[in-house]
Amino acid sequence: MIRHTVAFRLKHAAGSVEEKAFLDEALTLKQIPGVRNFEQLRQTSPKNDFTFGFSMEFDDQAGCDAYNVHPLHVAFVRNRWIPEVADFLEIDYTKL
């Protein structure tokens, strides 16, 4: 199991129409084969500046690699992530 997570902060104002549109569009990522337990999360710790997170799990690295090059993911990164995300950090976990 690989748990792929990304914590991020949008350029949009909190509660804005643009913020909701970004999050709604990100739900298309759930459709990519191999994505399990997709979650949209709010980041609440005051010890970092991120405000949201996505988390998803793959059975193996092949699933994760296929996700990265899938047309839905590539389009989301190009059309929404790059123009609308102010800062982010990817963290990937496997069970010890």
Place this chain on the structure above:
Amino acid sequence: MIRHTVAFRLKHAAGSVEEKAFLDEALTLKQIPGVRNFEQLRQTSPKNDFTFGFSMEFDDQAGCDAYNVHPLHVAFVRNRWIPEVADFLEIDYTKL
């Protein structure tokens, strides 16, 4: 639900006896009331410098607050975390 996570890097060499001792001692945190789904994780993304992670869930903020001041947690932070951790980042999530 609050998912409390911390990504970190130890001062110890990978695979060392000291690394194993740290991780073994950290399992005591599972005993703290309110801690659910405690996980010890390996961080695998090349996009950050952390090598491990812990993840746990609490029903609510009161559970998380109680964990922070619990003697087992306070002792672990003082005796192991502060002297043995080189860098870390706490990220907390709630469901959107």
